[in-house]
Amino acid sequence: MKGALYLVPTPLDFGVDPAPLDMALPAHTLVQAAQLTHWITENAKSTRGFLKRVGESQPLAAPLQAQQIVELPREVHKKGDHGPGGFDAKPLLAPALTGHDVGLVSEAGMPAIADPGASVVRAAHELGLRVVPLVGPVSLMLALAASGLNGQHFAFVGYLPQDAAARSTRIRELEALALKTGQTQICIETPYRNEVLLKALQQGLHPHTRLAVMANASLPSVAVHSALVSQWKKSPPNLPLSAPAVFLFGR
């Protein structure tokens, strides 16, 4: 009997000023996570921190030092691991072939969404393992719901180019698509470049395009601002942009 692959979401707080986990995750997610003893992760240290927090609300099936935690290789963090011909994660799932359930986690939020992990899920399907996604926060969707933009047609486009000219071109291209089709465009940035991206969006987008930003995606200090670009310029909000943020625009 093969084990299953559980996709275990983590809170968005990155362990900074953390609330008890049972405030951030449904009990079912915590119960399932506490039963696992084998993990695949971006970072073993933060996964141990997460498991310590899980253990505060649910007894762990194995003590922290007995948990088997393997890290995805560095190349996957940088280049992503989606698509064929990339990283082969099947060897990481060996414990599942001998009956152990395995958990996949990322640094924050849902694994394999705006984060590595897809290679592990693909490998699980190829090995015939059951794949079980558990409920938890997805910052992109919290931002989309709170933006007031079209949630019936949207795209997540990841990071925009860092080069200023290439970024402007990309912004205009995405805006044209959004205005023509109604598809909301969602992007993210490395926190220390959030301010630069926000300025570029305000400069590059049409005054009548709606721009929304969710700052401090880590609950409960979340702040969402959504307005036409012309209004952003007239009365700039005071948003805390040093933490992960989500940027969205459309008509």
Added chain:
Amino acid sequence: MKGALYLVPTPLDFGVDPAPLDMALPAHTLVQAAQLTHWITENAKSTRGFLKRVGESQPLAAPLQAQQIVELPREVHKKGDHGPGGFDAKPLLAPALTGHDVGLVSEAGMPAIADPGASVVRAAHELGLRVVPLVGPVSLMLALAASGLNGQHFAFVGYLPQDAAARSTRIRELEALALKTGQTQICIETPYRNEVLLKALQQGLHPHTRLAVMANASLPSVAVHSALVSQWKKSPPNLPLSAPAVFLFGR
């Protein structure tokens, strides 16, 4: 002092064979929902059913019969309510202007994502209300994470055309985009047409395209199948397609 708009997610079980809510939603979501007494919803009856379940794990701020529940107009259910020039939801938010926090809910999952509600969020921003998204299940993201498809670049395109020829054309168009850019394409269908859509995807997509389906999005009976189209044809899985499902494809 104005009230805030809380975006309150509901479980994916549509009240059928329901697990206790504190298994499906984080405690923070339940605590916040229990404090609200004013609601905007697609369907008042199912919202009362939801509040009854909330009340089983958290004391409600007002008894069920004293809760103020207003429904979005029928036109919004059918045509959606995103984009400018559509439904003006500001009058529905009148209680917030006199200091009441207001909750927005949909039938299942996160309001305003693959469901109406965007008009209410936009109106809240226009009225200067704080908008607070709460954590809960988003079936599209559970499906995406569990698909093994690219979660760093994806689009939700809603429903495909019902006409067979128009649907084929749209499938080929979306596949071309997915293969060219790596963008995973996500769509949904009315449950009684799930079988038809699955067949159309298997016929219309290239044998080497990856196709994934999450059936029975309502936990815990969720079933996810992800394989190349050629493999779907060779060994067809037995998926329960009478409940809401999510369809995904890409490279």
